[in-house]
Amino acid sequence: MPFKTLALASLLVVSIVAPAAEKPVTPQKLVIYTSSKEPFIKPIFEAYTKATGVQIDFVSDGGPVLIERLKAEGPKTPADLFMTVDVGNLWLATEAGLLGSFKSPTIEAGIPAPFRDPQNRWIGLSMRARTIFYNPSLVKSEELSSYENLSDAKWSKKLCLRTSKNVYNQSLVASLIEHRGDKKTEEIVKGWVKNLATDVFPDDTSLLKAIDAGQCAIGIANTYYFGRLVAENKRNWNIKIFWPNQSGAQADGRGTHVNVMGGGVVASSKHKEQAVKFLEWATQAEAQQMFASKSYEFPLNPAAKKDALVAAWGDFKADAMPLFKAGVHQKNAVKLMDRVGFR
Amino acid sequence: MPFRALVWGPAFLLLLPIAALALFATRASGEIFDHLAETVLAPVLWNTLRLSVCVGLASGVLALPAAWLTSYADFPGRRFFSWALALPLAVPGYIVGFVWIGVFDYAGPVPTWLREHAPLVAEHFPRVRSFGSAVVALSLSLYPYVYILARNGFGSVGASAFEAARSLGYGRARSALAVVWPAARPWIASGLALVLFETLADFGTVAVFNVDTFTTAIYRTWYSLQSLEAASQLSLLHLAIVLLVASALNRHRGRSRHADRFAGRRTPARVRLGAKGSWLAFAFLATLFAFAFLLPVAQLFYWCRENEFRGFEFSLARHLGNSLALGAATGLVVIAGALALASARRFLGSSFPESAARFATLGYGMPGTVLGVGLMVALTWCFGSLYAWPGQAVGSLLLGLSLRFFAVGYKPVASGFARLSPSLAEAARSLGRGRFATFARVDAPLLRASTISAFVLVFIDVIKEMPLTVMLKPWGWETLAVRVHQFTSEGQWVEASAPALAVIALACVPTWWMGRKGEA
Incomplete structure (x- = not known):
């Protein structure tokens, strides 16, 4: 009996001390x-x-x-x-x-x-780029130009957006604030809300599916959601990608928003x-x-x-705004979206 | 004295997260709160209010006729429906939500088919991402609380009570109102309380349907406006609403014990329905069952097939095991706490265990994210990290879930205690048995059924719980609900279907058992 106890005790001691004795x-x-x-x-x-x-x-x-x-x-x-x-x-x-x-x-x-x-x-x-997607049976790519342009009345009841609770939309609006200032951005976002075809979507994937189904003619989503959608379901999606803000002077041609x-x-x-x-x-x-x-x-x-699928989308000019600015303007972007009723 | 510690133990633990929130709330949030007050607070308050009222009403409208028919009428299919209608309790609202969006949204199969074959109908097809859908989805997943408890209440009315009423010259309908309503009311109120608390704490379902409530506003204030301070202020405001609802409902449950005096072994004879009545009853119950249970399960199964059953790998079994263990462990912890409080109330005879219990039930109305962040911060202050010692993360998660669902377990246990007959215990005492011996020999066997119900209810809730589990889980350790969250938050419903089906399957077993038990 005492032997057993002793053996156990020494085992315990060894197991505690041994790792500590090892070299770091x-x-x-x-x-x-x-x-x-x-x-x-x-x-x-x-x-x-x-x-x-x-x-x-x-x-x-x-x-x-x-x-x-x-x-x-x-x-x-x-x-x-x-x-x-x-x-x-x-x-x-x-x-x-x-x-x-x-x-x-x-x-x-x-x-x-x-x-x-x-x-x-x-x-x-x-x-990833947060870019414009469109349904080619409803829209021609020549009609598209920039994020700002989506607030034009010609897109009334045609635009689809994801909820403003999502950080990607907040960063996009933050980039608009950086390039256009608070006041102008508020007008642009107000125009977006006016043009909405339906309530905002809970995620990018269902937004893309709605473009494919023809509920929306145009929408804004992250590129990789499109990649995933196409990779998972290799049917003929009625969705095309468009790179906005590629040409024009200054802010107009600043490039597509990336994150x-x-x-x-x-x-x-x-x-x-x-x-x-x-x-x-x-x-x-x-x-x-x-x-x-x-x-x-x-x-x-x-x-x-x-990736081959990504390469097929072609090259584009990315917005060169220092990325941390999206963080700096985020709070303002959210408040602005609250004010114009972008849910 | 140790009793007092026992009583205040669970209640005190809930103070931890609330204290952490209160501390955050006292810090200045700058202009954020003003901004919220100017823009979103009013719609959010209004939405929360009307959502609670509508879901409460709709749950009652669905559950009460169903409970009445399966309790008092006889028609083909009654036996099946009496337990099957409890099953939707196993389908969480957030799953109903993403199934509905998948099926009924513009790009989904139903509107697509309609546009091709019945364009006129398609044009007037209601919008899915809307307040109305949120009410329907929440009601379909929550009505079973009212259904199960109302059936219990109806079952507590013995035939003799009916006969007494009839002998006084009351008609059938009037005697039902005079006898059944007072007896069943406290049960129905308890069921409605569960529905309201779940609705107030819901995040997953309202987020899917794009309805802005307190929970989504809290989340947004924290995540997007970068102010945990203002989010905590909102949380405390939300807590005040929960407290108001709780005390309003408590008033309805106070005077209710006389009912048991009429309880008898004999249940009243069922009324056999005529052909038309049978058909109507069957159609109503079948539609309810189809929408609340069959539709989500069928659609999930369809997605699983579309995904070539890729989700059913070995890891799914591991996640299922984790869910099972977590549910069972939380169930045991809650029951231990509930028994401690309820017996203290009985033995000490003072009112403070009651107020402690009422306080501890607050956790049920707190959204998982709110309780989670409060607890996370409080525990980190106490121990330095959630991983300061092995097993701490599991302990934190267990604690969080137990606080969250304490009310679910406490209510059945407390009502079990309330039904204990004092005269029986007095008889035992007069025969020379001590207080505790009496409890063990006389009362404990009578409490068994309500304790098991408490365990089962907590178990089901833990299986379905998402935000708190996501926040406090140990690393590399996942449950089914966490798995569902990882896919649905990215809109990947097809991938989410396998774990979602597993959640339903796992929660179905105890639900089925509970439904069967009521049927006997």
Whole structure:
């Protein structure tokens, strides 16, 4: 009996002490807070684990929830990386001091400057455009020109929009505020609301389906939703893509509004080096290609190839507005949409 | 003394998230609240009010005739409907919602078919993304609360009471009103209370139908206007409304115990309906069942097939296991708390367990996101992180869900206690049994049925719950509802169909059991 007890006790002691006695090695584990949905982001994390052996634990929830969580956890946070699907939330995280700056020549070589934070606290990993889609049996592409033009009375009862609760519309309106100012933007958005063919949609996918069915002649949606729709159901969709604001003087020809999925290193992470390594991996052509093809987005590293389906949409000029501005104007954009009754 | 701690334990825990919200609310929100007051607050208040009233009314209109027919009438199909009409409880409103959009929206199969074959009808086809649809979808998924409880209430009226009324010269209809209504009213009020609380806390369904209520306004203020402070202020306002509704409904349930005196083993003879009556009853119940249950299940199945049953992989079984475990664990925690409060109320005989209970039931009217963020922040303040020690995340989630659904479990347990006959216990005491022995030998066996009902109701709610689970779940750990959320939030209904069907299947088992039990 006493022997057994002794054996057990020593086993216990050994099991407690042994790990502590080991040399500290580089941690083979990263914790990521991400607002990407699990089904899309998990394969990417798994690819990283396969390539490097580093395990990734992640939480997937809305950007604001994760930001509040990081704030509350403060220096005790287990998170190493913060990733969101919208630049507004990245900007909010930097405003709250949650992201630390990092420097890496690999990243700088991979991702063009407009898609990186000027102070190196976050980078974009893939790009999507929020552009105009139209039903070719109802509209000719010559009739389309710009986001601003959608407020013209000729589109009365023809335009479809997603709910203003969605961050992508907020960023789009924020970009209008940046280029056109508050007052002009309010007029434009008021015009959009006047032209609505039906109530706003809960998501981009049902909006695209409504364009296909002819309920709407035109609508605004993110490119990858269209990619997914076509990839999942290979029938002849009655939807065409249009790149607005491609020509004209100044703001008229500023380019199509784009947004990024991106991430940064959490300021109080204990594994910053590892976290930067993950970002370096994610910015290289190979990973970029995988990222973009899985989600039908545009890779940011020019060396990476687009998915065939995405490449078929052709090239376009993207709005060069520094992305963080979308975050700066977001609150104003929401208030403006409230005022004009854009639900 | 330990009793007091036991009583205040659950109630105190609910103070954590509310305190966190209150603290946020006291911080200045700048002009945000003014902006809300000027633009969205009035429509949001109005929508919340009319949604609650309409869903309450519609649930009653659907549930009461159904409960009446299956309790007191006889017609072909009665036995089937009496339990089948409880099944829609297993179909969450957000699933009814996305199925409706999928089927009845302009691009969906029904309007498309109509445009090709009956353009005139198609032109006047009602809009789906609307207030009316939200009312219908919520009522179809919530009416079973009223249905099940009303049937219980009807069942508590014995034949002797009827006969007494008839012997006094009352006609059939009048005796029904005079005897059944007073006995069933508290049950119906309890059912309506559940419907109203669920409606006030709903986010998933109203978001699908694009109706702006308090819950969506809170979400938007936090997410888009970047002000957790103003969102907390809205949340406290919302909490005040819930409190008002709760106290208004409580008044209706106060004087209700005399009914049991009429309870008898014998139930009144059913009225056999004539051919026309039978047909009408059958048509009404069949339509209700078809829209509330068959249609969503059939459409989900159709999407599954369209997706070549890709969703049915091994991970689905794991998520199902997680849902099951979470539901069962929460059920046990809630029952433990409810029994503690209810027995304290009985043994201490003072009123404070009652007020503690009333306070603790507030969690049911709180939207999951609101309770979730309050709890998340409060627990992080206490422990530094949600992952400070192993198992903490699971514990937090369990705590959150238990607070959220405490009322669901407490009500049946408390009414079980209320039905305990004091004279029976007094008899046992007079035979020399102690207080606790009496409880164990006499009262506990009588409480079994209501305790099981409480467990089952909580279980079903946890299986369906989405926002709180999404917020507090440990990493790499998912339930069916979380899975559904990941797809529906991106409008991917086809992919969401497999986990959604699994949610319904899992919740169906206890619902079916409950429906059967009422049938006996």
